[in-house]
Each structure stands twice: as structure tokens, then as C-alpha cells.
Amino acid sequence: MSIRVGIADDQSLVRDGFRVQLGLVADMTFVGEASNGRQALVLARQQRPDVLLMDVRMPEMDGIEATRRITTDPATAGVRVLVLTTFELDEHVYAALAAGASGFLLKDVTPEDLVKAIRVVAAGESLLAPSVTSLLVREFARRPRAGRPSRDVLAGLTEREREVLVLVAQGLSNAEVAGRLVVSPATAKTHVSRILTKLGLRDRAQLVMVAYESGLVIPGAG
16 A cells, blocks of 8 residues: 655755655655645645655744644644654754654655655654654753643553553664563554553654653653
8 A cells, every 4th residue: 555645845856855756666655745834734634645744944834833733633633744854953853743743854864764764654653763863852851841741641551551651762663662571562562552542642752752751761861
């Protein structure tokens, strides 16, 4: 089954480059592009791409607000946003993750890594494997911010679910979590799904932030 992909970026050269790369992949279909956040909303609503590559800095409406609207609108809830950025440690990327993005990529990503990232996100995972993502989350989670969730939000989790959440926050995949806890990959996936349901979260990217922001995982520890 083909993965439907769209892109929102205010630079035509960037859009063209990604479109060409995606055109070379047999199991991916390019379904449209946008040059600003408002157009990105229209693209998401009309085409319902499986994955929408989203630039952060765009005119009229930035990528963060566009991401928030897309991920909170039931009509586009199935669209997964993959943020594009120029800088690895960019506070705007953290804001995009908080808005519901499933991960981020640098704009100079290799074609191979681009395809891999899209497949990971389309499969319902979050792009958290690169170490820079964990570094970004730790960097901005340690900064004081009003409205940060307390550890009470984790009260409904079992001890094993807390263990799983810690491992997810460290960037481990379901298979790696399974290996660490000596359980089957299916069991690990079930634990992650239950945690998402109990906490009312969208995906693993938000699990990571909750783990740090609630204090379950201490930034810089380990």
C-alpha cells in the first residue's frame, strides 16, 4: 500500500527537492504541496496525507500552529506531521513536538534517511531514534515553563508501564523495549498503547516529553 506524502515549505527549491526524491520511491505517492501554514491546513484536509513534511518557519501561519490545528482536528487526526528544520537544537522544534508532531528531520537529510523516516512515522511510530532528538527534548524539558504537568499525571500507570515509559523516553523502539524487559515485541507494543490511552496522548513523541516534564526521567541523568 502506497504511503501518501505531502510537504509544506515556503522555499520552492526545498519542495521540489523532496518531491523529486519521493518520486523515486515505489511505495510512496506525492499528494501535494503548500508554501505556508494556511495552505498546509487545506492540503491536510483535502488530501489527508499519511505523512506531512512541515517546515517550522512559514508566512501567514507558522508550522507550529499548523501542526497544532492538524493534530487536534478530528478530520485530520490521521495525518502525521514530520517537522523539517535547519538547526538540530531549535526551540521551535520542541514546540512543534508539543503541538503534536511525530518527529523531525533536518532539511539536508539524505534520501535514504528521508524515506526511512517517512516509513517509520507512517507506521504509527515517532521519529525519536536519532540521538539529537533526545538531546533536544532534554535541553528544553529542563527549562522552567508554566503549565508543566506534575508527576500526578502518571498516577494511573502500573509499575511496569512506568518502566516502559522510561525506556520509550530513552528512544528505544518496541523491539528494544521488549529485549530490555524480556517480553515479546507484541507485549511491549501493548504496554505502549495502553500508556498512550491512559495519558490521552497521540504518540511516542508526546510520551517522551511527558516522561521528562513530569520528572519521571531527569534531564541529563544516566
